[in-house]
Amino acid sequence: MILHLLRLVWHRKRQSALLLAELFASFLVLFAVVLGGVVAADNWRRPLGFEFEDVWFVGVRPSSGERRDEGLGSRDLLALRDAAREFAEVRAAAYVDPAPFQLSQWMDGGRIAGRRVTWRMARADDGLPAVLDLKLVAGRWFSREDDGAGAKPMVVSESFARHVFGTTDVVGRDATAEQEREDAAPPEKRRIVGVIADFRQDGELMGPQHYAFQRAEPGSGELRRLPRVLLVRVAPGSGVALEERLLRRLERERPGYTFQIEPLAQMRSSRNATGLIPLATGGVVGVFLMLMVALGLSGVLWQNVTQRTREIGLRRAHGAAAADVFRQVLAEVALLVTIAVAAGAALVVQVPLMDLVSGIRPGVFATSLALAVLGLYGLALASAAYPARLAASLEPADALRYE
Amino acid sequence: MLRSHLRLALAVLKRRKVFTAISLFGIALTLLVLIVAGALLDNVFGAFPPEVHHDRTLLVFNVRMSGKDAQSTSPAGFGLLDRYARDLPGVERLAITSTMREAFSYQGGRKQRLFLKRTDAEFWRVLQFPFVEGAPFAEAEVDSGARVAVINRTMRRTFFGDGPALGRDLEVDGLTYRVMGVVEDVPMLRAVPFADVWVPHSSGRDQAYRSELQGEFWGLLLARSAGDFPGIQSEFRSRMQRIDLSAYPEFERLNATPETLLASTSRMMFDAHDDPESRPDRLLGVFGLLALLFLALPTINLVNLSISRILERASEIGVRKAFGAPATSLVGQFVLENVVLTLLGGVLALLAAPLVLAAINQSGVLPYAQLALNLRTFALGLGLAVFFGVLSGAYPAWRLARLHPVVALKGAAR
Amino acid sequence: MIRLAGVEKVYRTDRIETVALSQIDLEVAAGDFVAVMGPSGCGKSTLLNLIGLLDAPTRGSVELAGKPVASYRDRDVSRLRNETIGFVFQTFHLIPDLRVLDNVELPLLYRKMSAAERRARATRALERVGLASRLQHFPTQLSGGQQQRVAIARAIAGEPRILLADEPTGNLDSQMGDEVMGLIEDLNRKDGVTVVMVTHDPRQAEKAHRTIRIFDGRQVAC
Structure with a gap:
């Protein structure tokens, strides 16, 4: 039967080619939309690695005119942090840069222990775990112990540790990047002191990326670039009144500076809303495109059936039951979909094979592929159902007379 | 047939x-x-209004400084525009405005997020905002660093209800401004004019921005006609070449080109900040x-x-x-x-x-x-x-x- | 008017060759009326298609109005067909979405001609076939005989010198068939149009000046 159908498809190759092209393009669109949705859903249900409720972001803008790559003086930072800690409602305060849900990101990368790795990073002071409720998996956070240490201390995420070392038991290991060029400056010596649960700075929509913290405790030694964000954990229920009081206090501490306070929860919702706009737009456009394809397909198949009335009549005359004709029309469509999907899948599989997009988990990719394949079969068979019924309902005598 | x-x-x-x-x-x-x-x-x-002279306005958005190992791309500094963009042949007016910045107000015990721009007086002449009440600030206010503000209609409703707002006080980021004018809302999509609140660039807490080469400002050059664009661009670029970079040992070159919004955006997307040509196409x-x-x-x-x-x-x-x-x-x-x-x-x-x-x-x-x-x-x-x-x-x-x-x-x- | 010399037509598919016509020599003088007869599948229609330049012969030459058809390029044969040949088909082939008048104007569309003149000529052709009152009807509103008369009007609207009719009465009852035949005879007699008509019906063939018989792709007798 399949051979028979293949021959039919081949015989009508020009029309089949166009239908195949349409199914192929639809598959790519469907896959892209489904992949976007599955990636987002998969990311959404994973833990953030920190607690954002009742944590406020305090942006610190020193007076301008200082060169952009210079940070605030350690003394200023300490004074401001102490000022924040004076408040009874402030449970903890710590510096970090960039902060969670902030748009900026720092990338770092290199070859460590023979493995190439790129990661997102932030600089933080010794008190960050108390503010963000970071979950330590192994080792410890930065502390006074690290003052004057020969190698810079580093806290890495679980995925970082597993990717580079294959285990989370990495405390004390050397994480210095290998020197890759002769003329480059010698790389900074780094040593891992702790491992935290995967940390997702951008929030729920952030894909799987390795993360690492470096120590930036004001006053602990020479630091070229100090953080400009103070995070404070406040008592639950603290509101605008406290924000304003805190703001005035900080302004009093450093009169030339500008400060901005925003709860992380608020930054999170606007960040997620922004992140969902392309997804929603793509989804709406994708659904419309699929609807258009479904209608178009059923129009074309309908015409196809009327054009082949004679062939169908002949089959009926030779003893094919109505159900056989119905099945044949569907089977022909299914065959076309199979060819289109095979070609489409062969193409999209290149994406992970050639490592074109990092940050898509294999399971997510496979799920999306399966959903897109099922979706296209469903779409095409649903559009073929009406024309197939029409073909099956043709009376053999009428069908043969038709011309 | x-x-x-x-x-x-x-x-x-x-x-x-x-x-x-x-x-x-x-x-x-x-x-x-x-x-x-x-x-x-x-x-x-x-x-679209208020950019009524859109067809003969050139924008200076980004300044790139580059050297062997370092590179820095950022909006122009006020100092660069103030010292090198004035009196260009073929240019009628130069307006300077900061990029928009998020700011907060705690007026009346409520917190309000808003977008702020710091501008000069020419800004209000190059762009023609429809004023609901009051007037823009002029050179007198800018030169004296007066804490005055122009706000849009939505901010007036937010802070002062539907009544007039002229002469009322508005607190933003801990500073208090007196409202001088109210304009119609401008869509956020219009990057150049958009803001909720506009204040004189000199009204902030410090004045160090005045000497910066890179910073947070854009320049708007109103040419006599679009025909003058090539001349303006080449003169501006050659002035950029002459800027003394001895204070920045890591940088050897500074590039910036006045051009249309489309060309600037194209430049940013293709990271072509050193390209002497504008390529909006x-x-x-x-x-x-x-x-x-x-x-x-x-x-x-x-x-x-x-x-x-x-x-x-x-x-x-x-x-x-x-x-x-x-x-x-x-x-x-x-x-x-x-x-x-x-x-x-x-x-x-x-x-x-x-x-x-x-x-x-x-x-x-x-x-x-x-x-x-x-x-x-x-x-x-x-x-x-x-x-x-x-x-x-x-x-x-x-x-x-x-x-x-x-x-x-x-x-x-x- | 029409001369075929040593014409052969072979249809090739992937594996087999079918000889549709071979060694056809045919001469039709101006003003002649020739009937072509033969059993189904003998090659009658292929012959008509070759004369009508709808198909190119595999071998041999076709000459129309004293000029050999040198090129079968689309542009050249299109013009030749448009200026010298009118077609009448068994199944009428009127365009159902066009009114009668527009159907008859069709051959004139492909000439440089004003809309007014097209209209005038098409109206005249329809008057000739006795359908002047049906200009604004659609083909489906007419009987079979009327439809075929519209088709004849279309064929003569461009005033061709040759009329090719492929079983023009095949789909009509005998009364309507006679009406249509009467029109064709009239055209031949009064206007001197050369007619080549394929038919199954000996009664209609008798109305021609002479009959050609085709059997298995060969001309058998005059």
């Missing part, structure tokens, strides 16, 4: 109602997406490519439908050929038929577009958005419809016009 073909096209479309409806649905939806995208781009890059190319990519699936869909529609009339093709219709004339006939169809779809899309745009305006996704169809987007819609019609009609027409007349007459075309 054209009229006869047009009449036939309409008759065929009327008779094949299901096919026509299916085709129109796809066409209208496709064109609707493109028209909405076009309206959005038009709103970002086109000429590159960005247009990207938009065109995206549109074509988006059109691929609808086109194949419509091609399939058109082939089906025309194939049903195989015997018509045969008869026309028998009576001497050359293939070119048949191609023309069927392409025309397709164009009629896509134009109908285009009209439907243009009817639906205002509703979609109004929905986007209402949704608040884009603050103060005033998306609407104008003559440009309308023409774009019709142009796209014709383009789409020719694109999707050419192949079916070409293929079916080449049908062998004998085969076509038998109606057994494959």
Whole structure:
């Protein structure tokens, strides 16, 4: 039967080619939309690695005119942090840069222990775990112990540790990047002191990326670039009144500076809303495109059936039951979909094979592929159902007379 | 002949109602997406008030400093614009405005997020904001660093209710400003004029920004005419070459070019900050490519439908050929038929577009958005419809016009 | 008016060759009326298609109005067909979406001609076939005989010198068939149009000046 159908498809190759092209393009669109949705859903249900409720972001803008790559003086930072800690409602305060849900990101990368790795990073002071409720998996956070240490201390995420070392038991290991060029400056010596649960700075929509913290405790030694964000954990229920009081206090501490306070929860919702706009737009456009394809397909198949009335009549005359004709029309469509999907899948599989997009988990990719394949079969068979019924309902005598 | 073909096209479309409806649905939806995208781009890059001199304004957005191992790209510093962008030949006015910045106000015990710009007095002359009340701040206020502000209508309602706001106090980021004027809301899509609150650049806490080469300012150069652009650009670029960089040992070069918003955006997207040429066409190319990519699936869909529609009339093709219709004339006939169809779809899309745009305006996704169809987007819609019609009609027409007349007459075309 | 010399037509598909016509020599003088008869599938229609330049011969030459057909390029044959030949088909082949008048104007569309003149000529052709009152009807509103008369009007609207009719009465009852035949005879007699007509019906063939018989792709007797 399949051979028979293949021959039919081949015989009508020009029309089949166009239908195949349409199914192929639809598959790519469907896959892209489904992949976007599955990636987002998969990311959404994973833990953030920190607690954002009742944590406020305090942006610190020193007076301008200082060169952009210079940070605030350690003394200023300490004074401001102490000022924040004076408040009874402030449970903890710590510096970090960039902060969670902030748009900026720092990338770092290199070859460590023979493995190439790129990661997102932030600089933080010794008190960050108390503010963000970071979950330590192994080792410890930065502390006074690290003052004057020969190698810079580093806290890495679980995925970082597993990717580079294959285990989370990495405390004390050397994480210095290998020197890759002769003329480059010698790389900074780094040593891992702790491992935290995967940390997702951008929030729920952030894909799987390795993360690492470096120590930036004001006053602990020479630091070229100090953080400009103070995070404070406040008592639950603290509101605008406290924000304003805190703001005035900080302004009093450093009169030339500008400060901005925003709860992380608020930054999170606007960040997620922004992140969902392309997804929603793509989804709406994708659904419309699929609807258009479904209608178009059923129009074309309908015409196809009327054009082949004679062939169908002949089959009926030779003893094919109505159900056989119905099945044949569907089977022909299914065959076309199979060819289109095979070609489409062969193409999209290149994406992970050639490592074109990092940050898509294999399971997510496979799920999306399966959903897109099922979706296209469903779409095409649903559009073929009406024309197939029409073909099956043709009376053999009428069908043969038709011309 | 054209009229006869047009009449036939309409008759065929009327008779094949299901096919026509299916085709129109796809066409209208496709064109609707493109028209909405076009309206959005038009709103970002086109000429709208208050940018009344859009066609003769050049913008200095980014300044790139680069050396062997270091590179820094950032909006221009006030110092660079103040010292090197004045008195350019062919330039009537220079306006300086900061980029927009998020700011907070705690006025009345409530917290209000807003967007702030710091500008000079010329800003209000290069751009013509419609004032609801009051007036813009002028040189006197800017020179003295007065804490005065122009706010938009929405901020007036937020802070002062619907009454007049002139002379009232507004606290932003811990500083108190006196309201001098209220203007109509400007959409956030308009990067250059947009803000909620505008204050003199000198009204902040410190004055160190005045000497910066890189910072957070944009320059607006109002030329006498667009014809003066090349001269202004080359003079500006040569002034940039002469800037003394001895205070920045890691940098050897500084580049900046006054150009249109489209050209600047193109420069940013392609990271071509050292390119002496303005290449807005590159960005247009990207938009065109995206549109074509988006059109691929609808086109194949419509091609399939058109082939089906025309194939049903195989015997018509045969008869026309028998009576001497050359293939070119048949191609023309069927392409025309397709164009009629896509134009109908285009009209439907243009009817639906205002509703979609109004929905986007209402949704608040884009603050103060005033998306609407104008003559440009309308023409774009019709142009796209014709383009789409020719694109999707050419192949079916070409293929079916080449049908062998004998085969076509038998109606057994494959 | 029409001369075929050593004409052969072979249809090739992937594996097999079918000889549709071979060694046809035929001469039809101006003003002649020739009937072509033969069993189904003998090649009658192929012969008509070759004369009508709808198909090119595999071998041999076709000469129309004293000029050999040198090129079968689309543009050249289109013009030749348009100016010298009118077709009438068994199944009428009217365009259902066009009114009667527009159907008859069709051959004139492909000439440089004003719309008014097209209209005038098409109206005249329809008057000639006795359907002047049906200009604004659609083909489906007419009887079979009337439809075939519209088809004849279309064939003569361009005033061709040759009329090719492929079983023009095949789909009509005998009364309507006679009406249509009467029109064709009239055209031949009064206007001197050369007619070549394929038919199954000996009664209609008798009305021609002479009859050609085709059997298995060969001309058997005059």
